Amino acid sequence: DVKVTQSSRYLVKRTGEKVFLECVQDMDHENMFWYRQDPGLGLRLIYFSYDVKMKEKGDIPEGYSVSREKKERFSLILESASTNQTSMYLCASSRTSGRLEQFFGPGTRLTVL
């Protein structure tokens, strides 16, 4: 079974703090993704990576950065957290060939006060 883990289930931070969210997958998947999910808006892609040290902006990259130093690990960084970044953050991974199904981690519910 594919396993995607995320560093925290719940996180509370203050405005202006730097926030690190980490994701690890154990299936040797090439692709990794960061989404945020908000009521009524669905899943929105923040960034994705198709290889180590490679990254591409998704639909809403503003206010976020990412790091992929190892194949199994993909980090999302909020340089200076703001209240509008309060959300559920979901990491996913997939293969780069064949079917594109993505497998998700359990999510991190981030609250920025």
Next chain:
Amino acid sequence: RKEVEQDPGPFNVPEGATVAFNCTYSNSASQSFFWYRQDCRKEPKLLMSVYSSGNEDGRFTAQLNRASQYISLLIRDSKLSDSATYLCAGGYGNKLVFGAGTILRVKS
């Protein structure tokens, strides 16, 4: 217009009913399609892939209509445990685009 659209529902159905959801996509280049199930405050989990010829997995049937650019999910003999949000997804290359989800509530 959103790239992938779903009726948000909720669909309220009695146990044992048959219910169907549709999902339309606007990008004709999309090649891969999936249905995911998401329980409250949990992550989306892959329910089934959608193949061009249609496919069935127990009580669940998925169909793809490329001409009209929609996919569908049919659930037969609904169970209380089917209550969840169902997300459709379509994509090409390395990315998927997800719909916002359809809420299903199965009541006894």
